[in-house]
Amino acid sequence: MVFTAKYRFQILEGMVKSLVEYDLQLISSWKDVQVIELNIQKDHIHLVFSTPPKVSISEYIGILKEKMVIKLFKTFPNLKEKPYWGNHF
Template identity: 45%
Template sequence: MSRFEKLTHVLWHCQYHIVWVPKYRYRVLKGLIGQEAHNSIMVFSSQLRCQVVELNVQPDHVHLLIKVPPKVSISKLMGVVKGRTALRLFSRFPQLRQRPYWGNHFWAKGYCVDTVGVDAEIIRKYVKYQEKQELQQQEMSFKK
């Protein structure tokens, strides 16, 4: 089985590790709030046709390992996930709005994102020697 996914005109494997935190890095993602954040992230990610590989909601941050189709930008994914989970958490847990310092923003601005995949050195070697391999294959086909 290939690690690649298929769409109509593309074969892809775009996997990202994303980390983000609640505003002021408050430790509020515990208990029912943490469970609701986890469920919301799963639902809103799947609505964008993204596949959650691993999700870990800690009291003061979230780690997400996710496969994202090439037609979905990371900024779009994070806008949807952070925005809609914040709305859901504020509606399900109104006590979160009671704190005056939240200012209707549950998550801190920004996030950390890193690509996950084949080692960069392997890709460099593949790109570097690909032309050499193609030339060798052409020579072999001419000899036949």
């Protein structure tokens, strides 16, 4: 799975990258998803994972994106300002 930041803004570095990596691991362990490979670049994330049969891929991705983005915007409110994108990630 590949996630990109809206408009490919290069924001996934430093503390933002650390927070995304931590949250991704935390949410994955909460849903019993095994993260096989994770690579975070400045404007996108590569994620290889294995889900148990009881968890659908769309459910996992939806929860992952929702929880990560909410925490990102609470921790870094400057991401809601221009030239970025408001409440969208």
